[in-house]
Amino acid sequence: MATTLTKEPSRAAAQHARPPRRRLGERPNWLGGTISWIWLLVVIVPIYWIVITSFKSQSNYYAENPFAPPSEPTLTNYQMVIESGFIRYFVNSLVVAIGAVAPAVAVSFMAAYAIVRGGGSRFLRSTNSLFLMGLAIPLQATVIPIYLIIIRLHLYDTLLALILPSIAFAIPLSVLVLSNFIRDVPKELFESMRLDGASEWGTLWHLALPLTRPAVVTVTIYNALAIWNGFLLPLILTQSPEQRTLPLALASFQGQYSINVPAVLAAVVLTTLPILVLYVLGRRQLLAGLTAGFSK
């Protein structure tokens, strides 16, 4: 909503305009501070526990204080997880995530560009309303017909069965966020591109895309996260272990080895690692873009 006041060419610029430092001598916000630090503990303690426990042997796990670092760190849990097929599941998740996110962001960007630039057209206006309606509907409610469609397309138990609905589910929010950002590109720039004789496609590619790159990164990471962590579609649309994605593999691994807590937690760490890397790489843009996109 800051951007309704500021009209910089890109929201990234608006993000840098931080309010001035609070005046010194203001009393500290004890209540907010206390709750924030307590909640930080609540967030961090389980994560600390996951990481240290994943390096303990099963026998040490029962013998040691749960919060003590492992006395004899071991990688056997990780070895066990990897040997039980997690490389396969990892590759599956990667195929689904890339296979769904790349087309989802591409078609969403094209649609967002068309909606912003051609808002006068009735077709584009109703397309936009349709996507907005999609935001209000819990799309999980549509899994039964999706299951039927996938069966009829003979795609049941394939990775493509996961990719197609994932693209559709990603579109409404992606179009909303991207169109909010494209709308902030000054009209004069579009106008001058037009006077230079650029086609709509050229304008999209050479003007809109470079200026909204932070938004594209945000949307990409956000969708990748949602699809990487998706559980319901794989649960319903696949059945053989060869087509499993990580969250589903995690659940069945836990069912199999529920007694071996360290191994289960090693599996949790391994499935989260790629996302953690992505987060470290794109953190700034994700944090800035996500809140800006939602608070529009």
Added chain:
Amino acid sequence: MSVIPLPSGRNVPPAASSGGRGASALPWLAVPALAFFVGFGVIPLIGVLLLSFTSWDGLGDISVTGFDSWRAVLADPGLPHALWVTFLVMALSWLVQTPASILIGVFLAGQQRYRAVLAVLYFIPLLLSSAAIAITYKALLDPNFGLGAGLEIDLLVQDWLGEPALAIGVVIFVVSWQFIPFHSLLYQGGVRQIPRSMFEAAELDGAGRVRKFFSITLPQLKYTIITSSTLMVVGSLTFFDLIYVLTAGGPGDATRVLAIDMYKRGFQANLMGPASAIACILVLVGLVLALLLRRLGGRDASASQLEGA
């Protein structure tokens, strides 16, 4: 997720100004997205309504059976129970998350450097899949192998997921654990957009911190509160993964929310007709809630929250 309505036509040049050679190409750019969304969004949405008037076991033929599924579902005491549990989870998770997120967001909006570090760490739960979180808490709360047994603290040694009331409490806690960080960041963004001048004016009038919070911060956050609440409320309808892995709807039916009810009827009991009827109810509840929240925000929620500032 949420409805964040945009007035169509805002900032849009009149059609004539975008005339010329590119104009007719524009609608085509929207076609691929539209095709995907219609194929795997709109058609399934219509399909779910149609399937609720049929009988199908998930494998064999689909036969039209009129209102049989609806009659069965509406007469089943499981439905009011599932609605009640869904509502309970929604209301409790909102009640826990909203005040905490606002307080944390206001705090994080300050400028000290360590608050930025806090924001980074806060984000971690959002990276984990619901399945991973559910599995972690299942292990953590296990009465025999979990934290309570390990630390030998009797208070923590409870059958957390075996007692209906405790299981609901655990679900609320885990949901809060997962999502409070995200909503805090939303509020942090909202607070940073309140003009400093408003606080300064209030300070000149001698307003204290509490007074400023209730007279300026909270009213100025109105639209952030609506956005965040919409995400929480509509999102709570889709807590499938978490509950499915954590409790599978149990113990008994204690945490059997609508989404779990739909899955169990459809994919475990192979009654796709009644499951589709439940799915229709789920869609209806989502739409009604989104519209209600939108009404709360006034007709034009995308207008600046700073108007009149």
